[in-house]
Amino acid sequence: MNLRKYLKVYKKFLHTSLASELEYKTNILIDLITAILSLIGSIFLLSIFFQSNGYIGGWKFEQALIIQGIYTILNGITNTWFNPNLTEIVKHIREGTLDFVLLKPIDSQFFISLKRISPSGFLEIMLGFCLLLYCIKINQINLNLTFLSLCLITIICSICILYSLWFFISTTTIWFVKTWNATEVLRSFLYIGRFPLNSFSFSLRIFFSVFIPIAFITTIPSEVFLGISQLWKILLEVIVALIFCSTSRKFWLYALKFYSSASS
């Protein structure tokens, strides 16, 4: 792997995709408003859950806002990088243009996962950070270096898991050709990430931490943020992230063996 070459290629990707996205300026503006409204909507929903007894799953409203903040950041990352690229895989496979990707002298997974970027997700990431800063204030969290680095590690692991989940589903396109709706299923499951894992019943908790570790993705970093997480949970998240990343890589290479190009 030649790191410098890849960085250079990525710079070019950034440049071209930003240029093409900025052509639809009103679109970006509308997306920004959508991001703000969606954050307001989810805080509104959360406030409904808390209006009766002030606790859900042992979390207070102020604490649950942290989950919301981390969810917003992750959602922004999904909208900026994962969604535009990985929905493109479906198109590549349907139209047979994956051939061109495979012929290029760079890694195919790198190419299809990072080629495009959609700037409208940036605001969501920023909104999430603002919410987190606000949460630090209202929860009176003392910042120190070990705590911040642990937070960063868990969030990076969450991003890895999220990416692997998206990539995994998009890869199945090679067999099923149309997986638009499979990503919709993933999206609706991801919705669960807005709420603390403990607020669900036992069976759903098992389902969302063992089969599709979605609640995992936001709950553990939030616990780290609050300073109430145990070490084993952090370790578990790191291990899960590593497993997911390596499996998704292997799965992609395996799936490519079954790729028969369209129209050629």
Add this chain to the structure above:
Amino acid sequence: MISNLINRKIFTLLKVQYSNMLEYRVEIALWAISGIIPFFMLNIWTNNNLNESINISDVMLSRYFLCAFFVRQFSVVWVVFSFEEDSLMGKVSPYLIQPLNPFFRYFAQHLAEQITRFPFALIIAFFFFIFNPESIWIPNLGILFLSIISTFLSFLIQFLIQSIVACLCFWTEKASSIERLLFIPTLFLSGLLAPVVSFPEYVKSWIYLTPFPYLIDFPANLLSGNETNISGGLTMQIAWILLLFPIFKKIWSEGTKKYTAMGS
């Protein structure tokens, strides 16, 4: 004679679209699965005893969310996405020549898809009853009939709103971002995630004037046997349809004059 012709047209359209939809059964099954968010919400509600504050029993709440799932299944509209694709690809041009408004085609597509989705929705409901056997109930025929009508009216409202947005394609080329913006209030205010009764007073004071509670909350309350104002709800639904239809007609006739036939 004329009605006979219309009947024949509608039946042919429906038959064609139904067989088209049957080809993508898996996709439609996945779509049905992606609608199960209400069940996760139900889990949060019952698992944290949040329903005590709004005086709805567990059983009634689970019926409400099951009905919300059903209403959502049969009122989902995606005409913006089809129309945007067709208009960007220039496929709208041949439709315009035909002596039938192209929106009838999309309308038939939606109906055909609902028919295809019906068995999958029943299977999901069956599983729901296995896990919640106490919530089984049989609505009486009159209520069932009324709620089917109000679900259909809710579908019509959403279809009209989306058709109006879709017509904006004639001006902006990309209307899906406006649709995403409209989806946010639909998601949070329609009662899909939390029944409208549970909303705080300052929201309830104006929300019943907007179309949102009539999209899911009203039909779901009606079907599940929760307390609701039947005649008032139906009147509001019809009023919104009567308001939206002329807007759609106007924007359609303006738009077709602007149409530039992209891709030809």
